[in-house]
Amino acid sequence: MNFCITGAFGYSGSYLSRIILGEGHNVKTLTNNPALGHPLKKSIQSLKFEFNHPDKMVDFIKGSDTFINNYWVRFNHKKFNHHEAVENSFMLIDSARKAGVERFIQISITNPSLESNLEYFKGKAEIEEYLINSGLSYCILRPTVLFGREDVLINNISWFIRNFPAMGVFGDGSYKIQPVYVEDLARLSFEKSFDTENEILNAVGAETYTYKELIRLIMKTINQEKPIVNLNPTIGFYLGWIVSFLKKDVTITKPEIEGLMSGLLAVDTEPPCPTSFSEWIMENKETLGKKYVNELNKRNY
Numbered sequence: 001m002n003f004c005i006t007g008a009f010g011y012s013g014s015y016l017s018r019i020i021l022g023e024g025h026n027v028k029t030l031t032n033n034p035a036l037g038h039p040l041k042k043s044i045q046s047l048k049f050e051f052n053h054p055d056k057m058v059d060f061i062k063g064s065d066t067f068i069n070n071y072w073v074r075f076n077h078k079k080f081n082h083h084e085a086v087e088n089s090f091m092l093i094d095s096a097r098k099a100g101v102e103r104f105i106q107i108s109i110t111n112p113s114l115e116s117n118l119e120y121f122k123g124k125a126e127i128e129e130y131l132i133n134s135g136l137s138y139c140i141l142r143p144t145v146l147f148g149r150e151d152v153l154i155n156n157i158s159w160f161i162r163n164f165p166a167m168g169v170f171g172d173g174s175y176k177i178q179p180v181y182v183e184d185l186a187r188l189s190f191e192k193s194f195d196t197e198n199e200i201l202n203a204v205g206a207e208t209y210t211y212k213e214l215i216r217l218i219m220k221t222i223n224q225e226k227p228i229v230n231l232n233p234t235i236g237f238y239l240g241w242i243v244s245f246l247k248k249d250v251t252i253t254k255p256e257i258e259g260l261m262s263g264l265l266a267v268d269t270e271p272p273c274p275t276s277f278s279e280w281i282m283e284n285k286e287t288l289g290k291k292y293v294n295e296l297n298k299r300n301y
């Protein structure tokens, strides 16, 4: 089978492309970085996103049976923003349809809503709605926070724990979080490519924690047990902002804190993704959080 995916050299995309190639199928990719020196580069034909010339993307996608879309931006920034990412995602859906793709897999987020005041969750809901009305056969997968070796969020929480005498949680830390292993999400996207029915599925992991429990678990596992302090979220944001300033990065945003504290990163449906977060961090405890991962550097900004 022929796959076209976004971001094959990125975080979840590289897991996905390894699975597709490993199962004997073909992959091509749309990416910001076709020239990236990546181990998979030789096996994957790539084209830079051409949002100003969608016809080029249509030509490139032609011949693909399935399109898997993980394209998105984490926050608003002077160089990128959610509004543009929504428009670009509509264009990817249109391009796939015009290219004759049979199945579209969309990576979304848990609890998206057209009524949300959080652009991340509203934008993802708008993309879902657009796909549902596109006439394409679809599967929408809604993951929570991903964990994996190349991860930013869980890694940087661990980095904070390692490098500060105490760890803050926003508010009382009682809101839930249900991390999912990046490879499980990739495997699910691959498997759902072979179905034909339309489906929306929460792609969540098997373990749910309160945020405070998650912090405590990471501390215990990496042998860094320290006091956990309940922080006013605004103060928590500004402490994160100081680190962002020093690291020339965006460590955490106000909407991310709001989404987390509203419990949007957990659901109460059956978890299809089996990898245990606690076992995974145990296996990776030596490296987890040893180095800060800079989101903006990763994107060459």
Ligand SMILES: NC(=O)c1ccc[n+]([C@@H]2O[C@H](COP(=O)([O-])OP(=O)(O)OC[C@H]3O[C@@H](n4cnc5c(N)ncnc54)[C@H](OP(=O)(O)O)[C@@H]3O)[C@@H](O)[C@H]2O)c1
Pocket (backbone or CB within 6 Å): 006, 007, 008, 009, 010, 011, 012, 013, 030, 031, 032, 033, 069, 070, 071, 072, 073, 074, 080, 107, 108, 109, 143, 144, 145, 146, 147, 153, 299
């Ligand atoms: N990471 C998480 O914890 C998490 C949690 C919930 C949901 N998700 C969803 O899962 C999907 C994959 O996440 P991921 O972390 O694996 O993403 P990723 O690899 O960082 O990026 C996925 C795609 O989006 C593009 N992209 C990302 N940030 C961009 C930016 N600032 N400007 C322009 N393009 C950008 C990437 O570009 P390149 O082609 O240059 O790589 C790639 O094509 C996303 O749709 C995300 O919303 C992720």
